[in-house]
Amino acid sequence: MAVTSERKVTNSEEDFADFGLLSGVLSAGLLIATIPYVNSVNYRRGDVLGYTAIALSALLMFLGVRSYRENSSGGRLSFGRGLAVGLLIALISSACHVITFQVLYFKVFPNLGDKYTACMIQRAKDSGASDQKIRQTAELAERLKRLYDKPATNAAVAFAEAFPVGAFAAVLSAAILRRREISSEN
Numbered sequence: 001m002a003v004t005s006e007r008k009v010t011n012s013e014e015d016f017a018d019f020g021l022l023s024g025v026l027s028a029g030l031l032i033a034t035i036p037y038v039n040s041v042n043y044r045r046g047d048v049l050g051y052t053a054i055a056l057s058a059l060l061m062f063l064g065v066r067s068y069r070e071n072s073s074g075g076r077l078s079f080g081r082g083l084a085v086g087l088l089i090a091l092i093s094s095a096c097h098v099i100t101f102q103v104l105y106f107k108v109f110p111n112l113g114d115k116y117t118a119c120m121i122q123r124a125k126d127s128g129a130s131d132q133k134i135r136q137t138a139e140l141a142e143r144l145k146r147l148y149d150k151p152a153t154n155a156a157v158a159f160a161e162a163f164p165v166g167a168f169a170a171v172l173s174a175a176i177l178r179r180r181e182i183s184s185e186n
Helices: 011-032 044-071 079-108 112-126 131-148 151-177
Strands: none
Touching (some): 011 044, 011 079, 044 079, 079 112, 112 131
16 A cells, blocks of 8 residues: 655635635736826826725635635634634735736836836925925935835835735734634524
8 A cells, every 4th residue: 555645735725825816816906907007197096096905805814714714614713723814815915916016017117116206206296395395205205216126125015015904804804703612503
């Protein structure tokens, strides 16, 4: 009798991957939907759409943790286990967000940093800021552009945009969905 080292994937691992990828695809898709706003001086709609994408994809954390509770842990879920499931989903989703942003920034719109810098300065001017405030905004925008122009810091900033929202959603989901005992009422 031969012993195989083939590892069977459990339902819970499939849930992590499925909900993480679904959340990531949603985030990436809505991030791609910001493309029409790239050539606009007013990035506000693109900003709103981008952050809305992150928030909507975080809602899938709740569904993923619930699916894990119902399908993989017999209806029981501790806060710690729910948090772990939610954080794994958030990591996968955030990775999708980072990859999409990297492709958009470096391949699709290689001059995005320059455009966003100009947008930040224009926003300061439009708000009636003083010349000193406009200069400070221009300096900040240039520092941010230098950070974004480096792939490692670009990835870190993109991750820092998406992951905290996912982590918050994971904590909230774990708290709401925890269940120590299964109700015998049916």
